[in-house]
Amino acid sequence: MNPFFSDAKNVMLRVLNRLEEWTLVLVLLALAFLSFAQVFCRYFLNFSFTWMEELSRYVGVFIAFLGASIGVKYGSHFSMDLVYERVSSDRWRHALKAMVNTACGVLFLVVAWYGWEQAMKLRRFGALTAVLQFPKFWAYLPVAFFSITMGFRFFNLTAKHTIAFVRGSPFNAIKGGNP
């Protein structure tokens, strides 16, 4: 690839990665401060945000899917890797990992597809949320969107393991770092 484009791609990926991580942390912190403000207002100013409960539920969905997608990148989803330690050759471990990750990727693309369908259905019905009176399909979009990113991240892992399988590189070379 042209070095300029390759650089541009890397910069863009880094910016996107940063963006999603900061979004996760800042949204969580903002929500914590809002909840705190809610308690404060209720006891000292005698009024409360009626929309807080609903907002936090939908943001919760957003957080879980966003974080789960980041989690795939860092390999922080719990799994049982005992078998890999038993299957002796690194090559076969890569092959196994590649297959498992493909299956994961396909599954999440399916979830994304149906998540999108569900969101569109809600949009057609014009469903609104109870308190905020906001179109409800927005709450479903994170499910679809981050299932797609999760799916692609699993495929990315598949690609890495496949290349490693072909080249016969050691297993520990591919590992999710810590965030």
Next chain:
Amino acid sequence: MITTMILCFFVLLILGMPIAVLLVATTAIALMAYTSTSLLVLPQQLFNALDNSILLSIPFFILSGSIMTKGSMARRLIAVVNSIVGCYPGGMAIAATLACLFFAALSGSSPATVVAIGSVMIPALIKAGYDERFSIGLVTSAGSLGIVIPPSIPMILYCMVMNTSVAELFMAGILPGLLIGGVFIAYTVFMAYKNKWVAVERASRKTIFAALREGIWALMLPIVVLGGIYSGMFTPTEAAAVSVVYALFVELVISREIRLIEVPQVCMQGAVLSSCLLFILACAMTMIWLLTAERIPQQVADFVTAHVNSGWLFLLLVNLLFLALGTVMDNVSAMLILSPLFVETLNRFGIDYIHYGIIMVLVIEYGFLTPPFGLNLFVAMGLTDKSLLEVSRGVVPFLILLLACLILVTYVPQISLFLPETFLR
């Protein structure tokens, strides 16, 4: 159907698929093979599981835990307890246990407690002449109280899948936590007398007051959080949010241990970890939805009551089952999947959900201390540069004590139920 699901589950587990994903995969396969329901229910159920306001308390408690671990609160707590009990035989080890108990009341996670207390206390204990293996074992094990004493993340997860009250389960954890802490302290004192471990000089009143003044902010937090929940001032989620703001306030403004710019960095790992927990919860609840719709809990109850004739035996078998399962998967996931399956069985034997929840939490605590999923062991390895074998050896005596406590808590329901029954029912 159930055979296919179990088979599918274990095959995928052994192949190393992440547990969250394999729960969805198993559900999807069962849906396609045995029902005419569209897979459209998958995103619906994932969404519904997360559509709950209690759930956000999990990331909040994890965040406040990581802020406190990074900051100065743990160190100040240690200074307070050390100045008070340091003068007795084995005083410093007792102080370590007490510090773990206190920090457990600040944070809801057990590895976090080991990091917070262990990073200061393990080197200090060894330097003061305590046995190395004993010191590592003590702090690693006492740190696991983080999930027994409220707030506690596994407890919130349990309440989500079982639909019980977080406030009640939190309160039910206090006495078992104190019981285990007390047993650990008794063992420490016994070892101190046996090995004639040194005691430091009695601290002057002035030192104690100085330590108290420094530590007052850390000591206040459990009162604010738990007091707030039980006085009805705020919900568990709001309590968790308050503890995040409180921890940030103390570390940024009072002790200035963390700079504002560092906050996102400090929170990052916890935020990702907690999202993964939420996600696994959503996936587990999707599978539970299918199992419940297919009336599997009733079938389980029929099967169990046909073969097991008393609640006592059932609880014993459950304990053994979880201890055995702990060798192939982590006990938190096992609890999430299995507990809802036993709902009907618990009803028939008349076992209280809260009591059962405490048993689950103790089983999880046990899982934190045993390989291959013992997070506390790995954390302690990281802190001390010892091998897994060495750390595990140190933990063994405490594991035996913990098992004794588990049996006691299993067969004396009052230990867990006394407080919630007196104050909340």
